[in-house]
Amino acid sequence: MIQQLATPGVYATEVDGFSSAVVAVPTGIPVFVGYTAEANGEGKPIPISSLSEYISIFGAAPQIEYDYVSNTQAMPPYRANKAAPAFGLYFGLQLFFNNGGGVCYILSLGTYGDVIAAGTFGKDAYTSALAVAAACTEADLLVMPDAVQLSLDDWASVSQMALQSCEQAQHLMCVLDVLNGYLPADGSAQDPVTGGTGNGGFYRIAGLGDDFNKYGVSYYPWLNTNIVSISDIDYSWVSAGTLPLLVADLNTEAATLFPADAAGNATKLQAYISIVALLPQTGDAVAVRQRHQSLMALSPLYQSCMNNIVGSVNLLPPAAAMAGVYARTDHTFGVFQAPANTTIINALSPAVTVTDQQQTDLNMPLNGMAVNAIRTFPNYGLLVWGARTLAGNSDDWRYINVRRTMIMLEQSIKTALQSCVFQANDSLTWASVNASISSFLNALWKEGALAGSKPDEAYSVRVGLGSTMTGQDILDGLMKVTVSVALTHPAEFIVLTFQQQMQTS
Structure with missing residues (x-):
């Protein structure tokens, strides 16, 4: 509009010399959906940038209890007791931050106590939460560390809902964990990728369908990690219901450790039995630690039990770690770089060894539902050895970096054009x-x-x-x-x- 001038003088006006700029939206920001010690946030995603910040808002790690079994050759993993199940969000966040993750969002499904009171994990909590997570426009990844605790049918239902939410939101990719991904992909009925689905069996990734698969990605197998140290474990991680079985086995072991015909063993045997007898009793942390250390020094059976617990709690699904790898790759190279041929920090080994032939079935299945392998190679160690989405048969959306780059472009330009x-x-x-x-x-x-x-x-x-x-x-x-x-x-x-x-x- 022409300015109406009435007073003689010199007037200055400014004219923009450049058009409004399009700024790339941040990438590598996941929204984690899972259970926490304290259900803060009022059902809304809360941004955090460190594990200490998470603890201050949502509380500390869960106290998991594992059922002791006498046949240690069958484990790990020990089976987590329903009274204190293996919640995965806290440990997944450790993997995320250690692998290069920065800002992320936490959407609490409820407290550990809620699940323990219910006696089981259920899909109902995810139904409304996924819609809330999809509305978190700052995030570009969706991770559900506790979904692997769901039943077979509930896991499939929640996974399909998550993929559909990402399709509708158009700014999220869902990183899915393979249910029971610590089992071998050997073509049997228990194969977690291609096995059967009936009679309490294992659900196939292919069973999720292909309606929204261009927004999904999955990795196999699970990871043996070192998130939890052996120094963090003691017999309080053994469930109260199976602790008497451990005590009985330790007492049986006593005769082997301290044979009666050897000089001086009577005193050692009595001291050993006295320590074992105190295990079912409550005590302060110092007393528990002293008994634990004494048994670790004396008993091979107890050492084996603790090692199996450590192996079980450190057996983690890879989605949270891969979210950190995505963030690290984005910051180092750019979202256009495929997040593959790189290692996973804190991962010691894959839970299952994948061969070239087995990866052929994972990477290029006939239905296109590709699952990326995590493998170990001589002289290179553990590497992420795949970069495909679940839409492996699509020329447009076959690769993760292509899908994520297009999301970044769409959201960046869309945000910039709001001013127009x-x-x-x-x-x-x-x-x-x-x-x-x-x-x-x-x-x-x-x-x-x-x-x-x-x-x-x-x-x-x-x-x-x-x-x-x-x-x-x-x-x-x-x-x-x-x-x-x-x-x-x-x-x-x-x-x-x-x-x-x-x-x-």
């Missing part, structure tokens, strides 16, 4: 929009996010009457913008060709 809503739908606005988006994409091309030897090969932006809109579109209040990008794809298969040539001298 209700502006004049004319050539000036179109030119401004085109310049903003083109400048953003050009910067990404220079970083290596887009493929092409020159900008024209990497991206194009079209907006305008006769190009993307008709006169009727303008009358209807529509401004249509078409953005085309050439995203980089990972070199998943490298083929070397060797040929002999004739000697020339």
